[in-house]
Amino acid sequence: MSETIGYIMITVGVLFDVLGCVGLVRLPDVYNRLQAATKCVTLGTCLILFGVAVMGFGSGQNAMAVKSLICAAFVLITSPTGAHALARGSHKAGVPLWQGSVIDQYQEYEETKS
Amino acid sequence: MSTIMLVFIWALLISAFLCLYRIAMGPTPPDRTVGIDILGTIVVGFCAFMSLYTGKDYYMNIGISWALLSFIGTVALAKFLERRSFDE
Numbered sequence: 328m329s330e331t332i333g334y335i336m337i338t339v340g341v342l343f344d345v346l347g348c349v350g351l352v353r354l355p356d357v358y359n360r361l362q363a364a365t366k367c368v369t370l371g372t373c374l375i376l377f378g379v380a381v382m383g384f385g386s387g388q389n390a391m392a393v394k395s396l397i398c399a400a401f402v403l404i405t406s407p408t409g410a411h412a413l414a415r416g417s418h419k420a421g422v423p424l425w426q427g428s429v430i431d432q433y434q435e436y437e438e439t440k441s
Numbered sequence: 442m443s444t445i446m447l448v449f450i451w452a453l454l455i456s457a458f459l460c461l462y463r464i465a466m467g468p469t470p471p472d473r474t475v476g477i478d479i480l481g482t483i484v485v486g487f488c489a490f491m492s493l494y495t496g497k498d499y500y501m502n503i504g505i506s507w508a509l510l511s512f513i514g515t516v517a518l519a520k521f522l523e524r525r526s527f528d529e
Contacts, residue, residue, distance in 0.1 A: 334445065337449065337490070337493075338445075338449075340486070341449050341452045341453060341486075342452075344452070344453065344456045344483060344486060345452050345455060345456050347456075347479070348455075348456035348457075348459035348460055348479065348483070349459065351459060351460060351463050351475065351476065351479055352459050352462055352463055357469060357471045357472050357475060360463070360472065360475055361475050364475060364479045365475075365478070365479070368479050368482045368483065369482065371486065372482050372483070372485055372486040372489075375486040375489050375490060376485075376486070376489050379489045379490070379492065379493045382493060383493075388496065388498065390498040391492055391493075391498040391501055394498060394501035394502065394504075394505065395489055395492070395501055395504075397505060398485060398489065398501060398504045398505045398508060401505060401508045401509060401512075402482065402485060402508050405508060405509070405511075405512035406478075406482055406512075408512070408516070409478055409511075409512050409515035409516060409519070410478070412515070412516050412519035412520070413471065413474055413475060413478065413515060413518075413519045413522075415519070415523065416471070416518075416519035416520065416521075416522035416523040417469075417471035417474075417519075417522060419522070419523045419524070420470075420471065420522045420523060420524065422469050422471055
């Protein structure tokens with residue numbers, strides 16, 4: 328039972344990983360790539376780690392399961408933080424938006440602040 | 442059960458190679474940094490998967506340290522892109 332649940336979670340996670348990397352290749356500018364890749368790959372990797380934890384608890388390998396939960400917590404904390412710092416850094420570095428973009432609220436905020 | 446494991450390994454390898462394509466071909470430096478960040482997260486998933494495949498738990502130690510080091514590298518590269526000094 329736990330093995331079936333674990334395999335389903337790992338399958339969905341691997342699917343999210345592959346789709347996030349396709350978005351990383353296909354989308355037009357750095358902010359769209361960051362959006363697609365970070366959210367999809369964070370969810371996919373966390374699903375893989377939770378699936379490994381479920382299968383580890385089911386088969387009695389408690390060390391593997393607990394380390395996998397710790398690793399999932401680290402990924403959930405660090406990946407959005409890194410993406411936020413990266414988006415802010417690339418906006419400050421002056422990377423242009425895609426020409427089809429319609430709104431840039433960070434630019435508007437910077438203009439109202441100064 | 443071995444077939445589905447092989448399918449997972451090949452899917453993760455294909456995602457890693459898509460990230461390598463973005464690192465090689467990215468037109469601006471932030472694109473390459475995004476690729477490095479995503480590649481680190483995929484390697485963490487691959488470590489978890491290898492831990493399940495071999496039944497050894499020390500692969501998860503590699504995954505935990507890889508997640509933290511990848512985060513530190515991404516934040517350092519983001520600060521470098523923002524052209525701020527490191528002691529700010």
